[in-house]
Amino acid sequence: MRSGESGRLVASGYPAGPRRRILLKDVATSANVSGSTASRALADDPRISLATRLSVKAAAAELNYVPNAAARSLRMKHTRTLGLLIPDLRDPVHGQVASGFEEEARRSGYCVIMVAGENEPARERLALKIFAEHGADGVAIVSGAISPREARERVDPERLILVQPDHHSLPRREGVVPPGVILTDDAGGLKAAVNHLVDNGYRRIAYVEGGGGATNKVRSEAVATTLRSRGVKTALRTFGAGDDTWRDPTELASEIATDLPEALVCYDDKLALALMDALRKLRIRVPEDIGMVGFDGIPFAAISNPRLTTVATPAGEMGRLAAASLVRTIQVGARLEAVLLPPDLIVRESTRTLSPPTRNHDPRS
Amino acid sequence: MRSGESGRLVASGYPAGPRRRILLKDVATSANVSGSTASRALADDPRISLATRLSVKAAAAELNYVPNAAARSLRMKHTRTLGLLIPDLRDPVHGQVASGFEEEARRSGYCVIMVAGENEPARERLALKIFAEHGADGVAIVSGAISPREARERVDPERLILVQPDHHSLPRREGVVPPGVILTDDAGGLKAAVNHLVDNGYRRIAYVEGGGGATNKVRSEAVATTLRSRGVKTALRTFGAGDDTWRDPTELASEIATDLPEALVCYDDKLALALMDALRKLRIRVPEDIGMVGFDGIPFAAISNPRLTTVATPAGEMGRLAAASLVRTIQVGARLEAVLLPPDLIVRESTRTLSPPTRNHDPRS
DNA sequence: GGTCGGTGCGCAATCGGTTGCTTTGCGGAG
DNA sequence: CTCCGCAAAGCAACCGATTGCGCACCGACC
Structure with a gap:
């Protein structure tokens, strides 16, 4: 804001009105150099003298060159652009993933094109095509409905990453994870959860299914396996449709109420929370009447x-x-x-403990 | 999948390996026409004969042209691209907005570049620059930290829209809403909420602040005004820092507990929920000891x-x-x-009613 | 048979930066 | 005084799709 500047028109990135957008050529002209020099100057090419670089940059700033x-x-x-395909931005888990992805991309100078696949293969394929048209330098698919195989056919596998916070496309073989995949050790987590339950006297434990996907299977089996390994005789009961449909929590709750297990391990937090609500309507108390374990660690699980x-x-x-x-x-x-x-x-209130828990990871001090 | 096709290489959008990407020219060659004709054919230009159009499209499909x-x-x-600047993808409200925005954009054939501004003016300005570089055809700013004035300086106002689900940049003058803005009638909603409380016998009502922004002011004043208009003598008490900082819910709760109001109208659901949790630790029951009203209608509020x-x-x-x-x-x-x-x-359980509520909007049947 | 009119397509310019290669200019060495 | 070499910057091609303009061809009509 030096005084003495005349009323020279300074255009913004989006010129208001019919004003023409500023081009590199304009910057070059204003700095009395050619377009190529201006380009190189802005890129700090050592072949351009420092003085020229400075004056070009000054001109660019002055004209608000974009x-x-x-x-x-x-x-x-x-394009310095990344594509992110995600089922649903409203879902807390997916929101977290998207947020982390965008933040990191931004830190690295990339911007992200986000499209919601809504778990529909057709939309996902379309999204992948959009990424290709826009020349995304890399693509991440979060919990895709299409198979990893198809994904790798449609996107250069070198530039593709599969993120599966809540979706395992295939039950993994022992310890074998395909490359280009980021996932969580669901089985390990659930093992800890079931151990926690058994350690605290829970015996009649049931698993509540969420959809009929592979993830559900992985989680269900992890619970069963751990139970067996702990020598808990009671056969694992599972509630749920067993197919792709999500059961209505209220309905599920009344089914559960007919013969109450001691604890419920739920497919995820959303289901657990909804179930707690439904059980409350039936005057079933958590954890007094039944223990509850969720999966995901969404923020609201900490204040329910x-x-x-x-x-x-x-x-x-x-x-x-x-x-x-x-x-x-992309870069290396x-x-x-x-x-x-x-x-x-994270052990909280929905499961009772015989003695104070040895570790309490609850971040809410 | 006609038989008889030789093993001709069909490249995908992202060719695997060193295979060259298919260009329009390749399609043209394959269909024995010029590039210009191919371009027009794919755009269904009537100047191109139907037969040619068909054969070009067939070639494009065959080669998997992108x-x-x-x-x-x-x-x-x-660019058929829209920019969406949003504070935080993890926030349920923002997630909803982003989800709706992306869905509608996609329906119209636009894809969206999303960047999180994190309520920091510097990041927001950077985001706007990114949108300009990428030539976004339109830009939406959700709850921006920069002023609408600045936003309109940096983005062509014709192509800009300000969305304020939870953020009013300025207290609005009576009924006057600036153009290019989408917001909610907070005052009207809060008026209904306070009326609901007063109608049901609540008198000593307090407002719990959330940050020191204009939205907080709007909401706080709406509560006060309605209280006055209902002839409730008790002066409105407010809890909160009054400045930009968010108070710790636990701390806030103990302050509230020293002289319990009959009901709390909270800045938003997140705060209300956190407060309910904190109050519970103090053995204060909702709604028996105190009524609670939130703002936003986030999904979890329905099952808390x-x-x-x-x-x-x-x-x-x-x-x-x-x-x-x-x-x-953009289009018209x-x-x-x-x-x-x-x-x-939406009247639920956190406020007691003298008689059954006349309307219950809770979507959970 | 020549010209007109219309249909169907192709040539080449264009969009705005980037970059390989060339040109310019200047100082110092021979 | 000429030549060499290097530093600094410019020329022009290029990326891949779109589009104004013009050309070729064909049947028809005078």
């Missing part, structure tokens, strides 16, 4: 009444990791590693 | 214990509307109107 990404991308063959014991997964971290991996792959060409993140059992 | 958006944008001067009475705003709808308005402006050039959406009071 480069045209389309033109640059056309020539450069990259009772506060929910849950297996918390690092959803935000998964998003961040995905973006970071993609960027690294290193192949994406598979990552298996450990979840964390 | 147009280069950068090249197209460069020439066409538009007790279920929260709240002023629900149509966050998803605001997002959808923003995208739709932007698209309409109509100036954006201002929209004031009515919120909806």
